[in-house]
Amino acid sequence: xxxxxxxxxxxxxxxxxxxxxxxxxxxxxxxxxxxxxxxxxxxxxxxxxxxxxxxxxxxxxxxxxxxxxxxxxxxxxxxxxxxxxxxxxxxxxxxxxxxxxxxxxxxxxxxxxxxxxxxxxxxxxxxxxxxxxxxxxxxxxxxxxxxxxxxxxxxxxxxxxxxxxxxxxxxxxxxxxxxxxxxx
Numbered sequence: 346x347x348x349x350x351x352x353x354x355x356x357x358x359x360x361x362x363x364x365x366x367x368x369x370x371x372x373x374x375x376x377x378x379x380x381x382x383x384x385x386x387x388x389x390x391x392x393x394x395x396x397x398x399x400x401x402x403x404x405x406x407x408x409x410x411x412x413x414x415x416x417x418x419x420x421x422x423x424x425x426x427x428x429x430x431x432x433x434x435x436x437x438x439x440x441x442x443x444x445x446x447x448x449x450x451x452x453x454x455x456x457x458x459x460x461x462x463x464x465x466x467x468x469x470x471x472x473x474x475x476x477x478x479x480x481x482x483x484x485x486x487x488x489x490x491x492x493x494x495x496x497x498x499x500x501x502x503x504x505x506x507x508x509x510x511x512x513x514x515x516x517x518x519x520x521x522x523x524x525x526x527x528x529x
Contacts, residue, residue, distance in 0.1 A: 374527065378475060379487050381529045383428050385460040386522055388482035389416040389449075390424040390432075398478035398522030401427065401451070403459030408451040410435055413521040417447030425451060426482035433457075460523060465507040468492055473527050474511055478519025486518040 387399040387410050399412030410425050417423065417437050425435045435449035451457075470492055478486045490513030511524060 375475065375487075375489060378525065378527055378529050379477065379485060382460055382477060382523065382525055383485050384458045386428065386477050386479045386485060387412070388426040388479040389521065390426060390482070391418065395426075395481050397520055398480060398518075399425070399449070400477075400523035401425075401457060401459045402462055403457075408433075408457060408459055409438060410449040410451065411523075412447050412449065414440055414442060414445045414447045416521055417449060423449060425449065426479070427457060428479065428483075428485065430482075431457065460525075461529065463526065463528075465495070465509075468495055468509065468526075470495060474509075474513055474524050475527075476511070476513040476515055476519045476522065476524050478516075478522035480518045488514040488516070488519060490514070 385401040387401055388395050389397045389399050389410070389412055397413060397416035399410040399416065402409050402411060417440060422434055422436050424432055426432045433451045433453070435451045437447065438450040439448040440446075472492045474490055474492055476488045476490070480486060490511045492509060493512050494510040496508040496510065509524065513524065
């Protein structure tokens with residue numbers, strides 16, 4: 346057995362034991378953050394077919410759904426489903442093709458909550474994040490990771506573009522949904 350393998354095997358065993366001995370409250374903290382944000386995670390529908398996720402944000406007295414531009418479509422309106430089988434009609438409010446983002450405004454809003462928004466400046470490399478989705482309008486999905494990199498660039502129009510790079514898995518189950526920190 347090589348010296349490298351002799352050293353690596355105990356180190357891997359220690360890492361495995363440390364993972365298994367991780368406090369249960371760490372996993373509970375993740376579940377609590379997901380539960381707190383769950384009411385604002387949306388499923389975007391095209392007719393009766395779920396096509397992606399989004400997040401509801403309350404601004405003043407209006408509710409908006411932030412999602413990806415391909416989920417807004419050209420239909421002008423989409424059905425937005427929230428956990429608990431709550432559904433609303435939302436109209437396309439704004440599109441940003443350069444960033445791939447769409448904003449839908451919920452018609453006839455009721456008090457449905459809404460996620461808090463964060464500031465790019467408050468993010469840090471290594472910060473824990475969760476990518477959430479509601480792919481079928483019923484069950485919340487979550488993947489966990491960290492902020493791997495933060496990038497700000499100036500484009501030709503001198504506009505600032507902020508990007509978050511994460512190792513949290515982004516899949517069809519959470520595509521378009523929120524990326525949240527441990528504060529929710």
